[in-house]
Amino acid sequence: MATPPKSVDEQLLELRAEVSRLRKERDNAEKSKTEYMQNVAHQLAAPINAIKMNIDSFKNPKIPVGRKTVLLNSVYCQGTILAHLIKNFSFMSHLEAEHNLDSFREKPEEVDIYLLCVNFANDFQPTASFKDQKIVVLQDDFQKHRRPKVWVIKNLLSQVVYNLFENATKYADADSTITVGMDSDATSVTLKFRNVGAPISESEAERIFNRGERGDSAKALNPAGTGFGLYIARRIMEIHNGSLSVMTQGRTSEFRMKCPRRALT
Amino acid sequence: MPTILFADDELHFIEGLIETVKAEGYSVLTCRDASKAIAITTTRKVDCLIIDIMMDPGKDLQNENPQIAGLIAIEKILKVRPRQSIVCYSVVSDPEILRGLKKRGVLYLRKAETSAEAAWRIIESKATGLLRAR
Secondary structure, X not given: OOOOOOOHHHHHHHHHXXXXXXXXXXXXXHHHHHXXXXXXXXXXXXHHHHHHHHHHHHOOOOOOHHHHHHHHHHHHHHHXXXXXXXXXXXXXXXXXXXXXXXXXXXXXXXXXXXXHHHHHHHHHHHHHHXXXXXXXXXHHHHHHOOOOEEEEOHHHXXXXXXXXXXXXXXXXXOOOEEEEEEEEOOOEEEEEEEEEEOOOOOOHHHHOOOOOOOOHXXXXXXXXXXXXXXXXXXXXXXXXXOEEEEEEEOOEEEEEEEEEOEOOO | XXXXXXXXXXXXXXXXXXXXXXXXOOEEEEEOEHHHHHHHHHHOOOOEEEEOOOOEOOHHHOOOOHHHHHHHHHHXXXXXXXXXXXXXXXXXXXXXXXXXXXXXXXXXXXXOOXXXXXXXXXXXXXXXXXXXXX
C-alpha cells in the first residue's frame, strides 16, 4: 500500500530540523576553521618570537659568551624549524592534487639518507635538550647497509625527515632517547624513528595520517598543532612510491618510512 | 637569591628570557606541565612563577583542557598561596581571559611583544614584591 503523502505541517517540521542540522554543521565548520587558523598562527609565531627574544637577549652584556653561543645556535635551529613549517603549508596545495614526481620543479637526485638524518638530528638537538632527550642516529645500522642512497627529491624527503623528527621531539618523554635506525633490501630503504612517549592507540595508528587528525595524547601534550605533519609526510612518500606507517606498542612508537632505492624506474 | 619558576611546555621558545634571568643571578627552575607547576609552587618558595596558558595539563590535571591548563594551574596555586607572584606569559590574548587574570592579581605579558629587558624588569619587580598588579 502506498505511503500517504506528508501533511504540510509534517514537511515543515522536517525542513526545520534540516535547517537546524545544517546550521550546526556550519557552526562546527566555522569553529574548526577558527581553531585551525589559531593553531597555524601559534605554530608560526612561536619560533619567530623565540628568534626575536634570543637576539634581544644576545645584546645583554651580562650573559656569558658561552651561553650566547647556545642562543645563536638556537636562533639557527629555530630558523630551520620555521623554514620547514612554512614549507609544510606551501606543500599542502601541491600534495592535495594528484601530483607525481615530475610535477615538481626540483628533480630527483641521489641522496645520502644517513647524512640527511644526522643533519636534522643536529638541528633538533637544542630543542630536544630542553626535555633532556637524546637523539641517536644508529650509525651501525647505516654502515651495515653501506650507507644506502635513495633517489628522491631532496627537498621533499627532507620535509618528511623533518616532520618525523619534530613529532618525535614533541611527543617523546623527557629524559628519553629518540633513535633513528634503518633497514634495507634490494629495492627499498626503511628509516625507523623510534621514541617512547605519548601513546598512539591502535585505532589512531591509521587515523593520524589523515589531514588535520591528531592523536588524543598528542592533543593533550601539545594543544597547538595542525595535524598536517604526518599527512604531508605520507603523501610525499606515496609520491615517491614509498610508504609511511607507524607501529605502536604501549608508549613506544616506531614510524617506518620506506623509500624505494629508485623511485622513478 | 630569588627563585623564578618557568612553566611552559615549549621552554626552548623562551630560552632567551631564561638566560637573561639567569644572567641576573636569579635561581631558575623549569617545568613543562601545569601539574608540576602546581606541585613546585605549593611545596617550595618560588618568588615568581612565569606560566603559559596553553600547555600540557600533566598527570594531576589530565582531564583538563590543555588550551587553558595554565589558567587552571593559576587558580589552584592561588587557592593554596593567595599571595604568590605570578606572571602569565603567553600569546593567548582573549580579553575575557585577561580580565580574569587581572582580577586575580596576575600580571599578563604577551610573548613576543615584550623585549627580554622589559620582561626581565617586570619579573624582577614581581619577584621582589615591588610590583603588585592588584
